[in-house]
Amino acid sequence: MSDFLIYEQDGPVVTLTMNQPEQRNPLTGNTAVPEFLAAIDRIHDDRRVRCVILTGNGPSFCAGGDIREMKRQSTPEVSEMDIRHDYRRGIQRLTLGLFNLEVPVIAAVNGHAIGAGLDLACMGDIRIASEKAKFAESFIKLGIIPGDGGAWLLPRIVGMSRAAELALTGDMIDAQKALDWNLVSRVVPHDELMTTAHELAGRISQHASHGVRLTKRLLREAMRAPLETVLELSAVYQAVCHKTPDHSEAVDAFLEKRAPRFS
Secondary structure, three states: OOOOEEEEEEOOEEEEEEOOHHHOOEOOOOOHHHHHHHHHHHHHHOOOOOEEEEEEOOOEEEOEOOHHHHHHHOOOOOOHHHHHHHHHHOHHHHHHHHHOOOOOEEEEEOOEEEOHHHHHHHOOOEEEEEOOOEEEOHHHHHOOOOOOOHHHHHHHHHOHHHHHHHHHHOOEEEHHHHHHOOOOOEEEOHHHHHHHHHHHHHHHHOOOHHHHHHHHHHHHHHOOOOHHHHHHHHHHHHHHHHOOHHHHHHHHHHHHOOOOOOO
């Protein structure tokens, strides 16, 4: 039985719920990373999945790192190389796994997203927030840096100036400012958050699976590749899509003025 992550599937939509509300759903000092990695593998192996919703149970989305674990790392018994290994084999594997997940990820931020919790939300493709959500890139307040990739993720979402302001002050912002800064795409009443997330996931997952997965991959590659490379990838991905039964079905459905029936 899972100690941290609840995995639920409704047709093509998987909901992952972080479930240590008493500790505010931390990512360290527990089994969070291996459970996330197992869930990612499970999603990759299930071709029926077309969208993932990530949220937290309780008043917080994710509190980031566990302070007691940070205290342990500062003891003489733990070397710098031990810490480097822990990051590379721990939370950084989560960053790469979730960021590169083939299907779109909607982060439904229900409460505080702090430090690595904010970066976790940034690993997704779409972020929607409860009106109660709060966000902080708070590593600097503990004398450390974003060790999980936040320095790469955050500027690509909110721009360098705002990312620098968040990272260098550690200030907390509310949901409305997160919306103003493009950190989230919408803010909704707290009790409507999961309904909104599932409606959005439904609109995504109604489309052909190959198209959804390859569109996400193309958007990811476009974040780091020159235009010429993205155009070449687009030509290859388009050639693949044109030869799928789902594309033929979508064209037929359009011409026949009916809803498509994808395999």
